[in-house]
Each structure stands twice: as C-alpha cells, then as structure tokens.
Amino acid sequence: MNAFAQFFTAQQALRPRGLEVAAATENVIDINNLQFAWRNNAAPVLDIDNLRVERGQRLFIEGPSGSGKSTLLSLLAGVIAPQKGTVSVRGRRVDALSGAQRDRFRADHIGFIFQMFNLIPYLSLAENVALPCRFSQRRRQKAQSQSGGLEKEALRLLTLLGLADPGLLKRPVTDLSVGQQQRVAAARALIGSPEVLIADEPTSSLDAAHREAFIRLLFEECAKAQSTLIFVSHDTSLAPLFDQVIRLPEINRAGRRLERSGNPVTAGMPVSDIGRKEVTK
Numbered sequence: 001m002n003a004f005a006q007f008f009t010a011q012q013a014l015r016p017r018g019l020e021v022a023a024a025t026e027n028v029i030d031i032n033n034l035q036f037a038w039r040n041n042a043a044p045v046l047d048i049d050n051l052r053v054e055r056g057q058r059l060f061i062e063g064p065s066g067s068g069k070s071t072l073l074s075l076l077a078g079v080i081a082p083q084k085g086t087v088s089v090r091g092r093r094v095d096a097l098s099g100a101q102r103d104r105f106r107a108d109h110i111g112f113i114f115q116m117f118n119l120i121p122y123l124s125l126a127e128n129v130a131l132p133c134r135f136s137q138r139r140r141q142k143a144q145s146q147s148g149g150l151e152k153e154a155l156r157l158l159t160l161l162g163l164a165d166p167g168l169l170k171r172p173v174t175d176l177s178v179g180q181q182q183r184v185a186a187a188r189a190l191i192g193s194p195e196v197l198i199a200d201e202p203t204s205s206l207d208a209a210h211r212e213a214f215i216r217l218l219f220e221e222c223a224k225a226q227s228t229l230i231f232v233s234h235d236t237s238l239a240p241l242f243d244q245v246i247r248l249p250e251i252n253r254a255g256r257r258l259e260r261s262g263n264p265v266t267a268g269m270p271v272s273d274i275g276r277k278e279v280t281k
C-alpha cells in the first residue's frame with residue numbers, strides 16, 4: 001500500500017464511531033423525482049428518481065462530458081431550480097426557496113469549487129479566499145474561531161495548499177498558473193467550514209503531487225468539520241478514495257435516453273465519417 005492509500009485508510013479508521021451512527025440517520029442531500037431542462041419545453045437534461053447522501057460522506061460523481069454533472073451540482077447549490085421534484089440540503093427544500101433565499105443559503109452552507117474557478121481578478125489571494133465570509137456571518141464566525149482571524153484562516157488554508165510564498169501572495173490572481181488558481185478556489189470553498197463542499201472537476205489542472213496534497217486537504221478539512229463532499233471528476237482513478245461512487249448516466253433517465261438516441265447529427269453514420277462530416281458541415 002503506498003503512502004497515499006495508507007493515509008486514506010488511516011482517515012477512515014480515525015472517524016469517531018458515534019458520529020458514524022448519527023450520520024446514518026441524517027441525509028444532508030436528498031433529491032426526489034427531479035426533472036430539469038435548461039429551457040421550458042425542451043427535453044430534460046436530468047431526470048433522477050432519488051439521490052441521498054449522508055452527513056460526512058464523500059460522494060464521487062462521474063459521467064461523460066455533457067451528461068449533466070455540472071447541472072446537477074448547480075441544482076444542489078441552488079444556483080438553478082428544477083421544474084419538477086425536490087432538492088433538500090440539510091433538511092431545507094432549496095427548490096422551494098426564492099432566488100435571494102437560495103443565495104443566502106448557499107453562502108452559509110455550501111462551499112463551491114467552480115470548474116472555471118470564478119476568482120475575482122482585483123482581489124488578492126487572501127481576499128479571494130476570505131470572500132465567502134463577506135456574504136455569510138456564519139462562515140465568518142467559524143473562520144475566525146478556527147484561526148483567531150479571517151486573514152489568518154485564509155493564510156492557513158493557502159499554506160496547506162502550498163501557496164504561502166510571500167511573493168506569490170502579492171501577485172494578482174490572474175498571474176497564477178491554472179493549477180494555483182484552482183487551489184485558491186479550493187481554499188475559498190473551504191473557509192468557514194461549510195456543511196457541504198461541492199467540487200466540479202477540481203483536479204483537472206493539477207499535476208500528481210499537487211493533486212495528492214489537494215485531495216488530502218479536502219478530505220482532512222471535510223472530516224474535521226463533518227462536511228459532506230460532492231466531487232465530480234473524469235479521473236476515475238480517484239473513485240476508490242470515496243465512500244459512494246455514482247455514474248450519472250446510471251441514475252439519470254434523461255441521460256439514458258440521450259445515450260440511446262445519440263447525437264442526432266451523427267446517429268447512424270460510420271464512426272470513421274463522424275469527424276469528417278462535422279468538419280465539412
């Protein structure tokens with residue numbers, strides 16, 4: 001067993017048993033009869049009977065590009081609302097909240113690592129990390145009690161992610177490499193220990209060493225705060241590290257319909273012709 005695998009086994013063993021028993025009765029995520037289409041009257045992108053994730057669990061979601069992974073994460077975070085069905089997070093029906101209420105709920109309870117990072121170019125690294133605490137008093141208080149100050153907590157998280165170099169901290173975030181920006185986005189999602197951490201392909205731009213440090217930090221911080229982790233990735237080699245693994249097309253009836261009907265432009269064409277046809281189209 002390599003050091004990385006040993007670390008994860010140790011993490012599992014260290015989990016307090018009492019909390020596991022409590023966790024078994026509490027679904028932090030509870031989706032029922034969900035349907036979502038990007039446009040009304042269009043075919044749904046997502047059609048999911050149910051999906052439940054218990055408190056403190058680490059869920060890995062995989063699926064091909066375009067299968068609706070990011071859409072599902074946006075529904076969980078209340079960025080968008082479904083046309084049908086329910087989405088509950090920590091027992092709260094986020095689908096029933098107004099847009100403004102969903103924004104507040106997200107600020108208080110959800111850390112989101114966006115696929116495109118969404119860092120603010122005119123803020124420093126530490127200010128970017130502390131940003132969620134401007135929108136949520138709850139997270140600000142948790143961050144301050146963790147390290148004795150907001151900036152200290154931002155620097156603690158940046159240090160754990162290997163971004164503590166003073167020269168680096170002064171640079172505009174836009175000057176950082178893609179991998180470094182991704183780690184700033186992770187620190188921002190972790191600050192103030194949100195109960196749910198959502199990560200959309202967060203390791204796609206990281207090399208092996210940084211990927212390992214990144215996942216260690218994610219797991220450690222989630223375990224410490226008993227946060228639930230929803231992690232989307234193409235990298236199926238990471239799947240064994242998680243408590244629950246879902247292949248989205250297997251739970252998404254809309255995805256199965258799409259897989260059966262295929263791309264209407266290329267359906268029925270010999271595979272060798274598909275690229276040519278699209279180029280000459």
Ligand SMILES: Nc1ncnc2c1ncn2[C@@H]1O[C@H](COP(=O)(O)OP(=O)(O)O)[C@@H](O)[C@H]1O
Nearest residue numbers: 038039045063064065066067068069070071072
């Ligand atoms: N903002 C949007 N507006 C309209 N259609 C979208 C939007 N985002 C995604 N889609 C469509 O929804 C489908 C699922 O996309 P997405 O959830 O991004 O998949 P994945 O994350 O698995 O690659 C795709 O057909 C995509 O084109």
Ligand SMILES: [Mg+2]
Nearest residue numbers: 069070115200
């Ligand atoms: Mg996506």
